[in-house]
Amino acid sequence: MEQRRVYLDNSATTVVDSEVIKEMQPYFSDIYGNASSFHYFGRQAKTALDNARKKTAKLLNSSSEEIFFTGCGTESDNIAIFGILNAYGEKGHVITSRIEHHAVLYSCKHLEVNGYEVTYLDVDEDGVVSVEDFKKAVKDNTLLVTIMHANNEVGSIQPIEKIASELKKINGKRKKKIYFHTDAVQTAGKLYLDVKKLGIDLLAISAHKFNGPKGIGALYIKNGTNILPIAFGGHHENGLRPGTENIPYISGLAKALEISNAKIEEYNKRVFALREKLKEGILNAIPDVTINGSGSRAVSNILNVSFNYIEGEALLLMLDMKGVAVSTGSACAAGSSGPSHVLSAMGVNPVASQGAIRFSLGYHNTEEDVDYVLEVLPKVISSLRSMSPVRNQKTFENKE
Ligand code: PLP
Numbered sequence: 001m002e003q004r005r006v007y008l009d010n011s012a013t014t015v016v017d018s019e020v021i022k023e024m025q026p027y028f029s030d031i032y033g034n035a036s037s038f039h040y041f042g043r044q045a046k047t048a049l050d051n052a053r054k055k056t057a058k059l060l061n062s063s064s065e066e067i068f069f070t071g072c073g074t075e076s077d078n079i080a081i082f083g084i085l086n087a088y089g090e091k092g093h094v095i096t097s098r099i100e101h102h103a104v105l106y107s108c109k110h111l112e113v114n115g116y117e118v119t120y121l122d123v124d125e126d127g128v129v130s131v132e133d134f135k136k137a138v139k140d141n142t143l144l145v146t147i148m149h150a151n152n153e154v155g156s157i158q159p160i161e162k163i164a165s166e167l168k169k170i171n172g173k174r175k176k177k178i179y180f181h182t183d184a185v186q187t188a189g190k191l192y193l194d195v196k197k198l199g200i201d202l203l204a205i206s207a208h209k210f211n212g213p214k215g216i217g218a219l220y221i222k223n224g225t226n227i228l229p230i231a232f233g234g235h236h237e238n239g240l241r242p243g244t245e246n247i248p249y250i251s252g253l254a255k256a257l258e259i260s261n262a263k264i265e266e267y268n269k270r271v272f273a274l275r276e277k278l279k280e281g282i283l284n285a286i287p288d289v290t291i292n293g294s295g296s297r298a299v300s301n302i303l304n305v306s307f308n309y310i311e312g313e314a315l316l317l318m319l320d321m322k323g324v325a326v327s328t329g330s331a332c333a334a335g336s337s338g339p340s341h342v343l344s345a346m347g348v349n350p351v352a353s354q355g356a357i358r359f360s361l362g363y364h365n366t367e368e369d370v371d372y373v374l375e376v377l378p379k380v381i382s383s384l385r386s387m388s389p390v391r392n393q394k395t396f397e398n399k400e
Contacts, residue, residue, distance in 0.1 A: 003323045006369040010362030011152055011186060011302055012327055016252070017211040023255040024213065027248035035245045036236065045247050052247075052254035059257050060203070060220055061194040068219045068237045069250050073185040073206030074103040076219040077146075079241065080181040080202040081107045083227040084144050085116070088176075092141040097121045097129045097158070098345040099151050104183055105341070108146070121147070126294040127156030127346045134163050138170055142178050149184040149191075149203075153342040153358055154293035155302030157187070164199025179225065185209055185217075189260030190268065190299050195220050205257075207249070211363065212256030216249035263363070271361045272300040274370050278359060279303055281374040286381050292348055292356060303359040304343075306352035310384045315357055318384060322376040327358045 007015075027048060033041030035049045050064070057064045070076045081104065085094070096108050098120045108118045119137040121129045129147060145167060150157045160182050171177050181202035184193055189210025195203055201222045208214040221227060221240075233242030260267065275295070282289060282305060292304040307315060312328035319326055339353040348356070359373075 004372060005323045005325070006365075006372055007325045008359045008361060008365065008369070008373065009325045009327050010365075011155075011209070011358065011360035013208045013214060014211045014362050015364060016208075016213055017256060017259055019259055020212055020252045020256045024248040024252040027251055031247070035247060036234065045245075048247050048251055049245050052250045055254040055258055056218055059193075059254075059261050061196050062220050063223065065238070066195075066220055066223055068221060068240050069245060069253070070217040070219055070237075070241055071243075072215055072217045073101075073183070073204055073209070074217075075241075076204030076206070076217045077101075077103040077181075077183050078107055079219055079227075079230055080204060080221075081111070081144065081146055082230045083240070084179050084181070084202070084225070085111070086228040086230065087226040088143050090143075091115045092143040093117045093119065093139045095119045095121065095134065095137050095142060095145045095147070097123060097147050099123050099127055099129075099153075099156070099342045100146070100148050101152055101183060101185065103185075104146055104148065117141075123156070123345050125347055126297050127151050127154045127292075127342060128297055129158055129163075131159050131162045131166060135166055135170075138167075138178070143176075144179050144181065146181040146183070149182045149187040149193075149198075150299045151342060152186045153302075153340055154304045154346070155186070155295075155298035155300075156293050157191075157297055157299060158182075160198050160200060168199065186299060189257065190264070190301065192261065192264060195222070201225050207253035207256050210256050210260040213249050213252045216246060216253045218253060267363050268300045271363065271365070274361050274365055274367065275300060275303050275359075277367070278361075278370045278373060279305075281370065282377065285374065285378045290348075290352055292343055292346065292352075301361045303361075305357055305359070306343075306348065307355045307357065307381055308352060309388045310355045310381065312354060312356050314384055315355070315380065318380045319357075319376070322380065324373055324376060327360070328356065 031044045033045040035045040053064045053067050057067045112118050121133050123129050147158050149160055164180055167180055179201045182200045183204050185206045188205040203220040206217040229240050236242050288308040290306045316328050339350045343353040
C-alpha cells in the first residue's frame with residue numbers, strides 16, 4: 001500500500017497553486033522575450049512585467065515604482081539592509097530582534113564584523129518584541145531598524161505599526177531619517193499587507209510561502225528612500241537589482257498574491273480551526289508537552305510544540321517514515337543542530353527546545369490530515385520516549 005503523505009511544513013514552502021501555474025505557463029513558451037528588448041517579443045514581456053508590478057503594488061497598497069522584483073525573500077532582505085546602509089555612506093547603529101530569520105540575522109552579524117553596531121531586541125515568552133525596548137534602543141547614530149512581521153518558527157506577530165509610529169515621532173526630531181524594514185515573508189498571503197498602514201519604508205516578501213513559485217521575491221521601497229544597489233550589472237528594476245527579469249515567476253508571484261489575498265479570511269478560518277484541532281489533540285493525548293508561543297499573538301498556521309525527553313530530529317525522522325512532513329523547531333546551522341535561537345530568546349529551556357517541532361498548516365490541509373497525525377504521533381512519541389536516556393534518567397530520579 002502506498003504511504004499516506006501529510007504535508008505540515010507550509011512555513012518552509014507551499015505547493016504552487018494550479019491557477020498560478022496556468023498564469024506562468026505562456027511566459028515559458030509563447031511570450032518568452034526579454035523585457036529589455038525593444039522589439040515585439042520584448043514589448044510583450046515588458047507588458048507582462050508591468051502588469052505584474054501593478055498587481056503586486058495594488059495588493060500591497062503601494063505604487064508600481066515602489067515594487068522591485070528580486071530572486072527570493074533572502075535577497076529582498078539583503079538589498080533592504082545593505083542597500084540602505086550603503087546609501088548612508090557611514091557606519092552606525094542598527095536595531096533588529098533576536099528572533100529574525102537568518103536572512104536578516106546573519107546580515108546583521110556581517111554588519112558587526114564590518115564595524116557597525118547592532119542591537120538585538122529581546123522578546124517575551126510569546127516571541128514578541130517590546131515597543132518600549134525599541135524606543136530605549138534608539139541611539140544618535142541609529143540608521144536602520146529591521147524587525148520581522150511574523151516569526152517563521154513560532155509565528156509571533158511583531159508590533160510593526162506601533163514601532164513605525166514611535167519611529168515617526170523619533171524621526172520628526174532628527175536630521176537623518178532612520179529607515180524601517182520589515183521581513184514580511186511569513187505574513188504575505190496570511191495577513192493583509194498594507195504598507196501605508198504598517199508605516200514601514202521597506203518590506204520583503206517571497207512567493208513560495210504563499211503558493212507561488214520558489215526563487216522569486218519582491219521588495220517594497222517607499223518613494224524617496226535613499227538606497228543603493230548591492231549587485232551591479234544592467235539597468236533592470238530601476239537600476240536597483242540587475243539581471244534579466246524572470247517574467248514567468250514574476251507573473252506567478254503577482255498571481256499567487258492575488259489569489260491568497262482574495263481568500264485570506266477563508267484561509268485563516270480554515271487553517272486556524274485545523275491548528276486548534278491539532279493542538280487540542282496533542283494536549284489531550286500526549287503528556288509532557290509545551291506549546292511554544294501564544295496562538296493569539298501569532299499567524300494562524302504555525303504550531304510549535306516541545307515534546308519533552310526526545311530529540312526533535314528523531315521525531316521528525318520517525319514522522320517522515322509515517323508520511324508526516326514537519327520541521328524541527330531548532331535551527332540547524334551548518335548542518336549541526338543546536339537549540340533554536342528563537343526558542344532560546346523566548347526563554348524556552350535547551351532541553352525543551354531540543355524536542356521542539358514546528359507544524360505549519362496550509363490551505364490544502366484537511367481534517368483527515370490532522371486526524372492522521374493525531375493517530376500516529378502519540379505512538380511515535382511513546383516509542384521514542386521509551387528509548388530516551390533523559391526520560392529514563394528522569395524516571396530514576398523521580399524514584400529517589
Ligand atoms: N524570512 C523569513 C521570515 C522566512 O521564513 C524565509 C524563508 O524561510 C526567508 C526570509 C527567506 O526566504 P527565501 O526562501 O525566499 O529566500
